[in-house]
Every structure is written in structure tokens, then in C-alpha cells.
Amino acid sequence: MALTLKTNLADYAVTKAMKDGRVTSDVVTLDYCGPTPAHNGFKAMVRENKFDAGELAIVTFLQAKAYGKPYVLLPAPISGRFQHHCAGFNIDFGDIRPKDIEGKRVGVRTYTQTTALWIRGILRHECGVDLDKVTWMTLGDGHLAEYHDPVNCERLPAGSNIPEMMLKGELAAALLGEDMPKDPRVRTLVPDAMNAAKDWFARENVVPINHMFVVHAELSKKNPEAVREIYRMVKESRALAEGVPAIFPPIGMEANRKGIQLAIDWALDQKIIPRRLSVDELFDDVTANLG
Known part of the structure; x- marks a missing residue:
């Protein structure tokens, strides 16, 4: 029987195939029970552990990690763009x-x-x-x-x-x-x-990351196969996506290392996180080896 996970995820081109049922799993069922817009669920995610999986803004995730919240990163950006015009x-x-x-x-x-x-x-x-x-x-x-x-x-x-x-x-x-x-x-x-x-x-060869997929640390620890399945679904959904900009954050840990490191450096510089994080500590043994 598939494991049902409370999931907070908005509608993006790269997640559409997951959400409309074209990409499914026999291992996990993602219950998209988060609010609209999804960022309204970020506070509940990091303060109340309200979701098992879903998206988080990269800044929110860096803060969550710095303050010891139980989430780990998947090497799967959900949204990102150039920000010079903002x-x-x-x-x-x-x-x-x-x-x-x-x-x-x-x-x-x-x-x-x-x-x-x-x-x-x-x-x-x-x-x-x-x-x-x-x-x-x-x-x-x-x-x-x-x-x-x-x-x-x-x-x-x-x-x-x-x-x-x-x-x-x-x-x-x-x-x-x-x-x-x-x-x-x-x-x-x-x-x-x-x-x-x-x-x-x-x-720089970096597209600034906005949101990435995360999972609860306990899920990754107790059910690594479910986490691997989520990553597969994200990857397949991205492959089916239409209308994604030609230049978009890549998938994979090493492909994102420079962009994540830049987010860490700038977050520390801007007094958003209390200590320097390493890219590697954002992942665990399961998620670091995805892809």
C-alpha cells in the first residue's frame, strides 16, 4: 500500500505532470493539502512540522537548517529565475x-x-x-x-x-x-x-534558485525508498514540462552546488542566517546521492 504524504506544492510547469496524475508512484501518494499560494504554508512547515514534503524557499530552508529544523533538501529546484529586474x-x-x-x-x-x-x-x-x-x-x-x-x-x-x-x-x-x-x-x-x-x-553560470523540494528528515531516515520515489517523480515531471525557460536551475546536487553556495554566502552576509552552512550539510546520505 502506498505511503500517503502531506505535501505543500504549488502549480509550476515542472511539477504539473506530478499534480495532474501523469507521473505517479506505487510507493508514495502525495496529498497536495497545502494552501494556495504555497508560500503561505512555509511558516507552518518550519514551525509546526505540518507537512511531510513539498517546496520551501531556499532562504527559508537555509534558516530552517541553521535553527535545527528537521527537513532535508532534495537536489531539485522547483522555481528560479534571474532577479536583476526585481x-x-x-x-x-x-x-x-x-x-x-x-x-x-x-x-x-x-x-x-x-x-x-x-x-x-x-x-x-x-x-x-x-x-x-x-x-x-x-x-x-x-x-x-x-x-x-x-x-x-x-x-x-x-x-x-x-x-x-x-x-x-x-x-x-x-x-x-x-x-x-x-x-x-x-x-x-x-x-x-x-x-x-x-x-x-x-x-557565474548560475540561475538564482527560488524554491527547492524538501522532505522531513524522519521520512528520509525511516523510508528512504519513498524519498527516492519523490525525486524520480520530480525528475520525470520536469522532463514532461512545457514552457520552462531555456535557462532554468538544473537538477542534481553537484549541478546546484555553486548556486546553493552563493545563496548561503549572501544569506550570511545579509544577516539572514546566524552561521555559515556548508552545502553538504543541507542534504543527508539519501538525498545527497539522488541522481
């Missing part, structure tokens, strides 16, 4: 360059948001921005109860709308993913962001 400003209030946000207020949903990790890292390492000189205006806290934002973060009043505040000039800029306003006044803080991303990829 910082915007309203040109009506002046044409600004990345360094100009020093001493200013910049909005972001939460300081630990994965998009924010990547774009802040780009602003620091590609554009020379001193991130400690920016006041990060946030709407919410992180997923881990043990974590506290750096001292240069301030909480916005409940109900604040960051895109609107950026458009009104109340914030010098905003770090936004899909929420970036489709407004002709909005410009990317990183100049010529799309070409900057292409140049960065040519140098």
Missing part, C-alpha cells in the same frame, strides 16, 4: 542609480524574501551598494520564530501597499517580484537589467 523605482521622482538608495527607505515584503536576498546581493556585489546604509521597510516577519530582522529594518503600518508607496515616492525604491507595477513610470534600479542578467550568467 528592484524598481518611479522615474517621476528622479532617475536614481543603485548607490542612490543608501540613506533611503526601500520597501520589501519581508527582509528574508528570496527575491530580496538575490536582488540585494546583486546590488551589493555588482553595483557596490552598502546594504547597511539602506533602511528596509517591511510588511511582515520571517518564517522562523527564532529569527529577527537586522537593525536597519523598520516595519510598515499594517495594510501598507509597497508598490503604491513606491509609485507615490514614499519609498525611494521597492524590491518586488511579480508584484512590480506594470506602469510606464517604473524603471529597474539595476540599469539595463535584462542584459545585466545575461552578462552575470555568462560569468
Whole structure:
């Protein structure tokens, strides 16, 4: 009889075949009981062990590992993209360059948001921005109860709308993913962001990872075959995916080592994790050998 696992997983091109029943298993049944959107389940996952398996933002997972939460990583990115375009400003209030946000207020949903990790890292390492000189205006806290934002973060009043505040000039800029306003006044803080991303990829050969598949450590310990089956399903589902960008995070531990290491380095630099992690400790004996 198949083992049923409580699973938190959103709809992505790479997971569609798993969720619509084209890829199944005799060993495990994935019960997709998580909320919509799936990131609303991350807090319950790391604070209450609510799910056996599913996706986690790479930043949330790094924090979970640093604070001793019982999840292990599968070498299977579920989502990822270039992030250079994810910082915007309203040109009506002046044409600004990345360094100009020093001493200013910049909005972001939460300081630990994965998009924010990547774009802040780009602003620091590609554009020379001193991130400690920016006041990060946030709407919410992180997923881990043990974590506290750096001292240069301030909480916005409940109900604040960051895109609107950026458009009104109340914030010098905003770090936004899909929420970036489709407004002709909005410009990317990183100049010529799309070409900057292409140049960065040519140098680094990394596509920033957003979410990866994880499993509860006890599941991996007691039922490694189930974990191997989940990885097989993810891999087969990816192979059947349509509409995936030509440049997308790869599958496999070594193929992702550089991207994961970069996430660790930038998370430590931005005071998101309390200690340096190694890539290898994110996996266990079962998941490190997948693929």
C-alpha cells in the first residue's frame, strides 16, 4: 500500500505532470493539502512540522537548517529565475542609480524574501551598494520564530501597499517580484537589467534558485525508498514540462552546488542566517546521492 504524504506544492510547469496524475508512484501518494499560494504554508512547515514534503524557499530552508529544523533538501529546484529586474523605482521622482538608495527607505515584503536576498546581493556585489546604509521597510516577519530582522529594518503600518508607496515616492525604491507595477513610470534600479542578467550568467553560470523540494528528515531516515520515489517523480515531471525557460536551475546536487553556495554566502552576509552552512550539510546520505 502506498505511503500517503502531506505535501505543500504549488502549480509550476515542472511539477504539473506530478499534480495532474501523469507521473505517479506505487510507493508514495502525495496529498497536495497545502494552501494556495504555497508560500503561505512555509511558516507552518518550519514551525509546526505540518507537512511531510513539498517546496520551501531556499532562504527559508537555509534558516530552517541553521535553527535545527528537521527537513532535508532534495537536489531539485522547483522555481528560479534571474532577479536583476526585481528592484524598481518611479522615474517621476528622479532617475536614481543603485548607490542612490543608501540613506533611503526601500520597501520589501519581508527582509528574508528570496527575491530580496538575490536582488540585494546583486546590488551589493555588482553595483557596490552598502546594504547597511539602506533602511528596509517591511510588511511582515520571517518564517522562523527564532529569527529577527537586522537593525536597519523598520516595519510598515499594517495594510501598507509597497508598490503604491513606491509609485507615490514614499519609498525611494521597492524590491518586488511579480508584484512590480506594470506602469510606464517604473524603471529597474539595476540599469539595463535584462542584459545585466545575461552578462552575470555568462560569468557565474548560475540561475538564482527560488524554491527547492524538501522532505522531513524522519521520512528520509525511516523510508528512504519513498524519498527516492519523490525525486524520480520530480525528475520525470520536469522532463514532461512545457514552457520552462531555456535557462532554468538544473537538477542534481553537484549541478546546484555553486548556486546553493552563493545563496548561503549572501544569506550570511545579509544577516539572514546566524552561521555559515556548508552545502553538504543541507542534504543527508539519501538525498545527497539522488541522481
